[in-house]
Amino acid sequence: MQENFIIYNEEYTLIKDVLQKLKINTVAKAVFITDSEGHCIASSGEMDDINLNSISSLIAGSVAAINSIAQMLKIDSFSAILNESSKDSLHISLINDRTMLVVIFNNSSNLGLVRFRVRSALEQLTKVFQIIYKKLKANDKMPGGSPFEGVSDEDIDRIFGD
Secondary structure, three states: OOOOOOHHHHHHHHHHHHHHHHHHHHHHOOOEEEEEOOOEEEEEEOOOOOHHHHHHHHHHHHHHHHHHHHHHOOOOOOEEEEEEEEOOEEEEEEEOOOOEEEEEEEEOOOHHHOEEEOOHHHHHHHHHHHHHHHHHHHHHOOOOOOOOOOOOOOHHHHHOOO
16 A cells, blocks of 8 residues: 655646646546545546545556556556447546546547547646655655654554553
8 A cells, every 4th residue: 555645735726727628628527636546636527526436446446457467468557548438438547656547538529639638638747746746755854744753663552552
């Protein structure tokens, strides 16, 4: 399991802007970012929170399975996954090793357009996540960066009586 990370308000606003533009430019039903553990990070579009969280979890598992197949085929990883039906399609792209961009669109959009617009959005999102990781690293180097720094398992056992 990976350590959770923090998205600062400034970067969250940038992410939401990218998602909203992508939704409009692709005529998508919904666009969202999920992490590798299935947590929805940000979204834009016509999805209720319950479905979005369930779909995020299933997508994370699906991407993990696809990447296992890639390893078996001696491929580093697949950068995009497409699922099509007669009505709706799902396009999943890796932003980095922890996050995925998901676009849900129907026949009113075009796969070529979606791929073109996603490529641009991925460049923008990659830069935003790089800023987030730089901020996190800078905060780790600050004195007192973690409230649990210097606390051992024994200290916790002593506090809670175990």
